[in-house]
Amino acid sequence: MIEDKLLIWKFKRGSSDALCRIYEKYKGNLLRLASALLNDTAAAEDVVHDCFLSFAQSSQRLRVNGNLKSYLAASVANRARNWNRARQRRATASLNETGQIISGTKRPEQWIIYNEQVRQLNNSLAQLSYQQREVIALHLQGGMKFRAIAELQGVSINTVQSRYRYGLDKLRSILNSEAKYETSREYREAD
Amino acid sequence: MRPAENIEKLIKNVNIETNAETDQAILDEVVKVFDKSKKKESAITQPSIWRIIMRSRITKLAAAAVIIIAVILRLKITGGPDIASVTWGEVIEKVERIPALTFDMVTDISYPENKILSIQSENYVAGDYGTKSSLYVNGELFAVKYRLPNKNLAYIIRPKDKTYVRTDLSDEQAAKGQDTDDPRTWLKTILSGDYIKLGHTSIDGIEVEGVECNRSEIAGEGTVMRLWVDVQTNLPVRIEVEGQKMEAGERRPHKFVMENFQWYAEFDKSIFEPNIPDDYTMMELPDRQEINLQSKASSDEDATEKEIAKEAAKALFRACAKQDWDEVSKFLPNTKINQRLKNVLGGLQTIFIGEPFRSNKFSGWCVPYEIKFKNANTQRRTLELRKDELTNRYIVLGGF
Numbered sequence: 001m002i003e004d005k006l007l008i009w010k011f012k013r014g015s016s017d018a019l020c021r022i023y024e025k026y027k028g029n030l031l032r033l034a035s036a037l038l039n040d041t042a043a044a045e046d047v048v049h050d051c052f053l054s055f056a057q058s059s060q061r062l063r064v065n066g067n068l069k070s071y072l073a074a075s076v077a078n079r080a081r082n083w084n085r086a087r088q089r090r091a092t093a094s095l096n097e098t099g100q101i102i103s104g105t106k107r108p109e110q111w112i113i114y115n116e117q118v119r120q121l122n123n124s125l126a127q128l129s130y131q132q133r134e135v136i137a138l139h140l141q142g143g144m145k146f147r148a149i150a151e152l153q154g155v156s157i158n159t160v161q162s163r164y165r166y167g168l169d170k171l172r173s174i175l176n177s178e179a180k181y182e183t184s185r186e187y188r189e190a191d
Numbered sequence: 192m193r194p195a196e197n198i199e200k201l202i203k204n205v206n207i208e209t210n211a212e213t214d215q216a217i218l219d220e221v222v223k224v225f226d227k228s229k230k231k232e233s234a235i236t237q238p239s240i241w242r243i244i245m246r247s248r249i250t251k252l253a254a255a256a257v258i259i260i261a262v263i264l265r266l267k268i269t270g271g272p273d274i275a276s277v278t279w280g281e282v283i284e285k286v287e288r289i290p291a292l293t294f295d296m297v298t299d300i301s302y303p304e305n306k307i308l309s310i311q312s313e314n315y316v317a318g319d320y321g322t323k324s325s326l327y328v329n330g331e332l333f334a335v336k337y338r339l340p341n342k343n344l345a346y347i348i349r350p351k352d353k354t355y356v357r358t359d360l361s362d363e364q365a366a367k368g369q370d371t372d373d374p375r376t377w378l379k380t381i382l383s384g385d386y387i388k389l390g391h392t393s394i395d396g397i398e399v400e401g402v403e404c405n406r407s408e409i410a411g412e413g414t415v416m417r418l419w420v421d422v423q424t425n426l427p428v429r430i431e432v433e434g435q436k437m438e439a440g441e442r443r444p445h446k447f448v449m450e451n452f453q454w455y456a457e458f459d460k461s462i463f464e465p466n467i468p469d470d471y472t473m474m475e476l477p478d479r480q481e482i483n484l485q486s487k488a489s490s491d492e493d494a495t496e497k498e499i500a501k502e503a504a505k506a507l508f509r510a511c512a513k514q515d516w517d518e519v520s521k522f523l524p525n526t527k528i529n530q531r532l533k534n535v536l537g538g539l540q541t542i543f544i545g546e547p548f549r550s551n552k553f554s555g556w557c558v559p560y561e562i563k564f565k566n567a568n569t570q571r572r573t574l575e576l577r578k579d580e581l582t583n584r585y586i587v588l589g590g591f
Contacts, residue, residue: 028208028209032206085415111210113208118206121201121205154387
């Protein structure tokens with residue numbers, strides 16, 4: 001926390017080293033958050049890339065009221081939401097599965113390297129409603145407090161807490177049913 | 192993945208690795224942008240004065256003392272640091288009192304293949320008279336709209352065709368707050384419920400604060416509205432609305448931006464006189480009987496289109512089976528047909544194609560189908576097809 005305050009102070013005074021440190025410190029976190037929100041590798045990379053570019057340009061007018069991690073997480077969440085809206089507007093939502101086949105291929109410039117655990121978790125998160133997914137990802141991966149998420153989503157803190165609770169319940173049942181399926185498949189293969 | 196007893200811990204601790212080369216390339220770009228923005232800022236500011244102060248110990252101490260006194264005085268007077276912010280409650284009240292204003296508007300309507308129809312308009316609003324909008328496409332005037340609530344009339348004049356349409360407005364339609372050409376209608380819609388604060392930014396050198404909201408109950412599902420207000424004057428600087436709009440029977444992505452406001456404009460009220468030349472023809476709106484005839488014709492047309500949509504679905508799967516990728520790409524113009532996709536789709540078999548139907552969620556045709564891939568997996572879904580006006584053929588917008 002104190003390190004972040006110092007980094008912001010230095011960054012606002014033009015320190016490239018501070019910017020590099022912020023980038024190194026939070027890039028993984030933000031990529032993880034964006035991919036949880038979007039479940040699309042290329043889009044998640046674009047969102048985080050844009051977020052850092054915009055952050056780099058904002059040093060003079062930057063105002064971080066809470067902590068830096070939450071500030072960056074909120075910025076990623078806003079961009080992810082815009083990206084999702086644009087996707088809906090393009091009315092190609094159902095083609096995303098085709099898109100996932102494409103983005104599943106490793107591109108030479110690919111930034112994120114997924115492991116199976118992350119991929120499965122993101123696929124499970126993608127089965128929740130966007131609001132539930134956003135609350136869970138922002139709270140657990142973005143380190144944001146429920147109050148801050150409520151402000152970001154424009155709803156009451158109680159709504160955010162229920163979205164979190166119901167989202168986790170649903171996620172738990174999705175993951176449990178996947179685990180059962182995996183176990184029965186292993187048994188079948190062993191036979 | 193193991194059973195999810197401790198799901199919170201699992202989500203919290205999951206890790207993503209990154210490609211080191213891409214990492215470095217992005218960091219380099221971010222630093223470059225940062226350096227560029229620093230140069231831009233330093234060109235505006237004058238660091239030499241600061242340097243002069245900092246060079247001498249006495250001036251340095253004197254400057255520090257002046258700053259401390261100024262801060263104490265400021266805190267005493269205002270009770271806190273002075274960060275200019277919009278007083279949202281005052282915005283509507285203030286614009287409601289303004290008798291006349293002008294503004295510019297750009298409306299973008301998206302069509303398939305990334306084609307966008309952009310309409311620019313010059314707009315005049317006067318509380319006692321109504322609104323007038325001159326609409327341009329590619330710099331050419333194509334329509335002038337008048338809305339005159341006091342006379343319960345509205346006109347659309349098309350100078351190029353020498354035609355016009357006159358509409359009688361009911362008292363309800365003419366009532367205050369119903370005019371979508373008046374930015375105040377949007378302003379009130381945005382500020383009438385919950386909104387998210389977007390923080391501060393600068394538009395054309397003006398410091399503004401923004402809010403964003405969805406008013407799906409008023410403007411339709413998926414509509415996003417943003418309002419940017421000058422922190423000094425509490426007057427709107429930009430209004431943005433993004434959503435879908437019915438355009439020639441199709442729901443199309445639609446965005447408009449209202450900006451360049453002159454909130455206390457002065458202009459001659461005679462501009463609200465349509466003055467339609469004598470050689471212009473008035474276009475009649477179709478009466479009820481005509482509408483009924485049209486709907487019968489369109490239901491016959493629908494049956495034909497339904498068959499064409501079904502044939503299009505068959506043709507798509509046939510092309511995949513034959514690995515005719517040029518043909519497949521005509522159905523999927525927005526999708527890159529890469530090798531991985533070819534491996535998945537190539538040689539598929541059609542098991543079943545159902546009867547096309549209309550859905551409230553999609554404005555084209557929905558065609559149920561079941562296909563079998565080479566790896567023996569099957570897929571049972573509903574294809575979403577819509578006719579592309581430019582190529583006059585059906586394209587796939589979802590469900591594949």
